[in-house]
Amino acid sequence: MANHKRLVAEELRSHVIIAADHAGIGLKKYLVPKLVNAGYAVEDVGAVRIDPNDDYPDYAAKVARHVARDDTAVGVLICGTGAGMAMAANKIPFVRAAFCMDEFEAKMSREHNDANIITLRGRRFSKSKAWRVARIFLETPFYGEPRHVRRIKKIAKIEKARKKR
Numbered sequence: 284m285a286n287h288k289r290l291v292a293e294e295l296r297s298h299v300i301i302a303a304d305h306a307g308i309g310l311k312k313y314l315v316p317k318l319v320n321a322g323y324a325v326e327d328v329g330a331v332r333i334d335p336n337d338d339y340p341d342y343a344a345k346v347a348r349h350v351a352r353d354d355t356a357v358g359v360l361i362c363g364t365g366a367g368m369a370m371a372a373n374k375i376p377f378v379r380a381a382f383c384m385d386e387f388e389a390k391m392s393r394e395h396n397d398a399n400i401i402t403l404r405g406r407r408f409s410k411s412k413a414w415r416v417a418r419i420f421l422e423t424p425f426y427g428e429p430r431h432v433r434r435i436k437k438i439a440k441i442e443k444a445r446k447k448r
């Protein structure tokens with residue numbers, strides 16, 4: 284699909300692809316049934332067990348690549364802080380991953396930035412709060428106003444020029 288269509292798509296993504304490393308697996312286990320009960324088609328791509336040696340960029344890449352090629356999908360990534368997952372996922376073209384700690388960030392990152400992945404903090408963060416934040420992210424549409432589309436296009440431009448450094 285053309286990048287432009289991606290930028291102005293206002294329909295909500297109904298297919299959730301979720302992953303976590305060892306530090307996020309507890310929150311992932313809590314969120315998956317909640318997402319299913321809320322009516323989302325959920326694809327859990329790991330981790331399946333706690334392995335302190337697993338690496339968050341592997342999960343970030345898996346989810347980010349999926350979201351980048353599937354406009355019906357939205358990603359949920361969880362690591363200890365939420366920061367590493369965001370850094371790794373945002374290396375994939377067409378991905379706009381937002382690390383959200385509260386409802387305001389979740390709402391704004393959808394309305395203004397058309398974020399297609401939310402990253403959450405698995406450590407020192409209330410699970411019920413994480414669910415509230417994720418839910419707002421998933422339920423909030425992109426505004427699609429020209430100023431927001433223009434700004435997102437500028438992100439894509441930076442992405443294209445990235446290799447130049």
Ligand code: RB5
Binds near residue numbers: 307339364365367
């Ligand atoms: C793993 O210990 C931790 O570093 C990872 O989950 C994440 O917080 C990185 O950003």
